[in-house]
Amino acid sequence: MVLAGDDLRTTVAAWERFAAGAETVQGVRPEILMSWYRCREEYAVDPHLDRAPPAAEAGSHSIDHDVVYAALGGQAASAAQELGGVDGVVTVADGDGRILGTWGSKYILDMAAESNLAPWSTWSEWASGTNGMGTALESHRPVLVRGPEHWCRGFQGWVCAGVAVRDAVTHDPLAVLNISCWQTPLSDAVLPWLGRVASLTEAKLRHRAHLSGTKLAAALTDFRAAPATAVAAVDLAGNVVLANSEAAALLGTPADQPAYSPTHRWTPQLPTLPRLVRRAVERARKDPSWTGSTLIHVPFLGVTIPVAVHPVLTGTQLIGMLLAFGAADGAANLDAPAPEPVTAAAAPAMPSRIVAQRDDRWVLLDPREIRFAEADHNTVWLSTDQGRLVAATRGLDRLEQQLEDKGFLRVHRRFLVNLGRVREVEHGFKGALFLATDSRTRETVPVARRHATQLKQALGL
Structure with missing residues (x-):
């Protein structure tokens, strides 16, 4: 060595x-x-x-x-x-x-x-x-x-x-x-x-995070909200531990299915939600009694809705947040100034280049050169006009955040696709969908059923 x-x-x-x-x-x-x-x-x-x-x-x-x-x-x-x-x-x-x-x-x-x-x-x-x-x-x-x-x-x-x-x-x-x-x-x-x-x-x-997941789910069960209010419990990264049926429809996650373990939690289909949660975590760590409200954009509905944010603590330890959608006040008893609204337009400017790796060199890619990204655990492979490359960014969730305003859409837990490079939509067995991004090589990207509706809306189908 x-x-x-x-x-x-x-x-x-x-x-x-x-x-x-x-x-x-x-x-x-x-x-x-x-x-x-x-x-x-x-x-x-x-x-x-x-x-x-x-x-x-x-x-x-x-x-x-x-x-x-x-x-x-x-x-x-x-x-x-x-x-x-x-x-x-x-x-x-x-x-x-x-x-x-x-x-x-x-x-x-x-x-x-x-x-x-x-x-x-x-x-x-x-x-x-x-x-x-x-x-x-x-x-x-x-x-x-x-x-x-x-x-x-x-x-x-x-x-x-x-x-x-x-x-x-x-x-x-x-x-x-x-x-x-x-x-x-x-x-x-x-x-x-x-x-x-x-x-x-x-x-x-x-093990400690699993215990925190059970406590977050219990906090959601005990949370008092008006009937039919969309309510979800999220961890400190913005991943969904539990969502009722109304919240699940907004988040694109299963309803009433707790995910206690951090490896099993659901990734919400609201691109700005992780950033909202990070901002709320910063506020709550400075003031454990803080609660707040803000606005969040729901892309596939094309609307911006209010959301109340309520920190969940065990003792003095912050373990997550309860989110009540459509309730800016009252239901969560907010008594602190709301953070500035979070909408798609408020997202910080993302880097114009994506860094990839080829052998002992790194390649700076224009996002338009990327047809799709495929995750293999924390390693992300990019199918690009310059060949198949390894992304410098670890984890598909992090790459999705970098590309969220560049026309990319998560269509599967392992795939992120550039909508501008989709050439064909193929129908498979029992309604399965596949996206063709290069008609020469016939490379295809599978679409998970829960993403199909959002994809069709994004493509205008």
Whole structure:
């Protein structure tokens, strides 16, 4: 797990060219090259940095954070013994890359302190460039950063491996566990060990999220609303845990079917709903007694309707929201100023380019070049005019948010299609629909039954 010989020389040369402004270089792993791109173009990190900056003051954190820190701290303290006496510094940092604790021999801790690899310094990519902790926070799997693969020259004597632990509902990083060695290779056992630690910790979070799902469903059952009011319970990411029949018709989800587990929750067919929920979560975390109302656009009906937002807490912990559609006041007893309306026109400007990956290069795509996107777990494949490429964005839900104002429509849990590239609509067995986006290759996209009506309306059929 260390660069040597030709690999070392190739990586050093590639780093020098890229740091000098080259658009593309060869011989560097794709995840490292994409990290370099973020550091140079998005974060503007000085490649000659030799000490990580001090951390800003941390805000409040949730019980889930406490669970993760306790679990990772215990694993970090025993890492050297479990990994056969590895002589490295083991760190636990929060979701912003702020180091909370370090473990190791006095010699290695003193060595690490020279680079500020110590508590209350920041090792996110935006602060300290490509490194084990920061790059793990940008990834959904364990990462390895060796020597000159670090973006900052001052850290290139280290070999680092890190893994992020992510929230079971929002998938935001809560913490990161990292092991760094000075000018010596890491054991082959390190990456598998990090993966196991993250999996065990995230399993605890999924169990807690399942319990929160049952409490959200119970809160909906107990919620007092006028008869025939459309009411739904959503988690902190805006996914639907339970919706009555009236709300299900608006959200495009099954009615009266609770989805307690975060992996089974329903994705609403209202593009602006996740953003509305995120805004409400920010307000409710600052003021647990907050309630509010806003407006939301229902694309397939072509109308904008009011919705009341009511936070659900267990103790002091925010676990989700109850939404009452068509009720701006009264039913939810709103007593706080409403947030500004959320409509399709109020959506923030999305990037004009979609980043995809081909081998060790990345490709900047005009959305019009994309015919459809297909999910394979968190990996998203793009069928484009430049061939079949892997999207840099992880997860179809996140890509859908990027493309929501570009004429794309979710037609299946695994497919997102560019309506402007649909050439034919084919009828299959028992009313099944398939979309042809390229008459030359006859590639087709299946349409889930629950999306058929919305698709026909969007295409004017």
